[in-house]
Amino acid sequence: MHELAAQIEGVVLEPSDPGFAAEVAGFNAAVSHTPTLVVGAASAADVVAAVRYAAEHSLPVRVQATGHGAHVAVADGLLITTTRMDAVTVDPRRRVATVQAGARWAAVVAAASPHGLAPITGSAASVGVVGYLLGGGLGPLARSHGFSSDRLLAATVVTADGDIVDASPTGDAELFWALRGGKGGLGVVTEIRVGLVDLPQLYAGSLTFDGAHAEAVLRGWIDWSASAPDDVTTSVALMRFPDLDVVPAEVRGRFVVALRLAYPGAAADGERLAAPLRALAPVEIDALDALPIADVARIHGDPSGPLPSWGWGALLTPLDQEFASTLTSLFHPSAPLPFLGIELRHLGGAVALDVEGGSAVGGREGAFAIHVLGAPDPSLFAEVLPRAAAGFAEAIRAWIAPATNIHWISHLPEAVEFASAWPEATFTRLAEVRRRVDPAGVFAYGPHA
Template sequence: MFSEIASKPLLSVGARGYRVPMPANPPALSPDLVAALASRVSGPVLTPSDEGFAQEVAGFNLAIPLIPDVAVGANSQADVVEAVRFAAANSLPLRIHATGHGTHHPISDGVLLVTRRLNAVSVDPETRIASIGAGANWADVTAAAAPHGLTGIPGSSVTVGAVGYILGGGLGPLARSHGVSSDWVRGFTVVTASGDVVEANAAEHPDLFWALRGGKGGLGVVTEMRLELVPLESVYAGSLFFAEEHIEAALRGWIEWSSSADDSVTTSVAVVNFPAFEAVPEPLRGRRVLTLRFAHPGDEAEGRRLAAPLRALAPALIDAIGVLPTSQLRLIHNDPDEPGNGWSAGALLNDLDQAFADALLAAVGPGTNSPVIAVEIRHMGAAAAHDVAGGSAVGGRDSGFTLSVIGVPDPSLFDSVLPAFHAGLLASLDEWVSPETTINFAGDPHDRESFESAWPPLIFERLDAVRRLYDPSGLFTYGPPAG
């Protein structure tokens, strides 16, 4: 049964990306300007009328239209430099696109720099450092690290760009045992708004290094990062699935259990409404279930001991927890790997109790009717609560849990129905919602207040200063405008 469940991507329960505002009157680009740029770039330079443009700019969320004035497909760091200098010289906003998971808002102007061709990954097994190109995803990193008995500390999806994920901090299936993913970065190569190439690490440009570990965007184009890997070949991990009649008992039991959970164990729960599609495994097809994800970076005997209280919460419809190679960490959450329409939103939560369970079950529990595929809660704390030496720009470390809402992938629901449901859910959970979030779980922070709440005030102020220092003209359009 584990292989049947593991082989089928089931759903996505991670909030993605951030909003970028649109300039009111973007400058026109003449064919001569575009031709001049193309003569200096080895990769494709395409405008909306060119063949191949749609394929070049396509993102993971197909509901978001991406129609920049010009798309530059970088083949090299030199191409990135040329694109940045071109955008600056022509007063065009520049946005960066690797795998396309980070786009929540339409793009209708400027330069879209596509970095997916910069996907080289190399591993030094002696130092355990992986050098990761701007366009590499977690599957690329895993493929390079696994032969050496090493793993990165990834997110839940292997198709997410490694650099983009890390820039937002990153809370994955090993967060409690190994911390926020960006804590493992040891350096970045960055093209700044001036078109200069700089190294950002603990010794060089430490202010930029601090900001890039959790500050997300508006700082430059990362062309490569150096990430420390972990010597870990297997974990005891996977998922339990509880049928609808056991959702309440399993959710309440997990909340109670999490208050004293071992720091080595990372778990999450999601109430999922599986569609009646043939691609969904038969035991889950057309059913509402609670899935409980579990990960322990240790041996099977200890893993079984730690998982036993969760297995005892209620009879499991499916028990898919077992020894899992770290090369297969993606199977814990089993996110989809094909593009499609998507809507998600998120928040962070403080400590939970049974009154929280009452409110959540009233919204998405058995017998309810809502326009969502899933509502997921991830347990934070333990190692994820502790910042690295020298500090980082990661927001939300003091919160206890994450909340993600994944809407039915029907674009007709995206503008009003799903936002209204999410607002109502947050209102019902207001007692437990943290005043701050973290940028990878913020969904689309469409106003300045929600954008700033992705970081504690002191971190946001410092981030704002670093952005203004390295990008004084706001070339790297990022976040809703102030004022």
């Protein structure tokens, strides 16, 4: 450890060291990592030193920026944290943001918005940019602008042998292909270049309905989405909010339905598009209006601070009224399911269109995405929630698509489920890239890693 610490600008900590727990903590407060070592990297040189040390000492390497994707505790090896590497710069002429490994979407939005530009971000401002992009990323502008990873232009990567590689169309093109949706096991990304878009107008936000109208809203939204324009992205969340002070007073202790919409265009056109949705049921909270680019995170209103979380998800085939009946019979104000919420996102549009040169992202064929958020009680995470989610999945089996996306698989419990995150040919090609860049398996990734 001491020989490594001498090479590191950041920090090197063992479990017994002060500051270790804070260094390994992530967004999911239910997960407590206890790796053999944690390296808080402050530069690409730190990452190189950490990877070479790990390879020499047969320590599996994992990486954490914000910890939003942490669902399984790390109990061995070397964990590299990248929160110190958070610089963001914007070239407004080229419409490109250069983003270090630990930066969050909020920083990119803030840097781009003064120039009238925007990243195709995730729904939560606190999510790390790099980890999100590596899995694809289906944000609030997905139907109009595609997967967020479609905007990835290049990446600087530390590979298993400690080399710094340019993954780009003019560098290691095959590694670049893999990074656009292939997620992990490919190296440590220390910096990315991502394309920004002109977004002069945005009509977006949410409509909140009382839970008594959940079935009517869901049925109407499913019908509306069947002919929705490709440049309109919507989602519906059925939420059972706990009676806690941290929850906004207007929804505290209630079962409500939130219908979100994002349209990159004029407010007058957005009003016209949203009118049928507003008419589905009495609207309690109307937060749908022209929205400044800098406030894109308000569309979903995801929590910004750490909390215990557990989730299950899948991609779905086209939905129908039978699905609406099934879902609302399973999850309603008095349902015994231990779920905090169920979210449905409408896909299609630009999501279905691959980028020039192709990408490794999985799930382009999905018509909808579903995510189940478990009750935030860690005592339920090991058995109760997995059992409930399995039963729920069986009840909606007729609509679950055969392939999914890696971000919709939270726990990677089985090899078959892991493989379903990509088309078969993509999964095979990804395995070949991983074997080339990491033949010794330095980067722990996949089921039971």
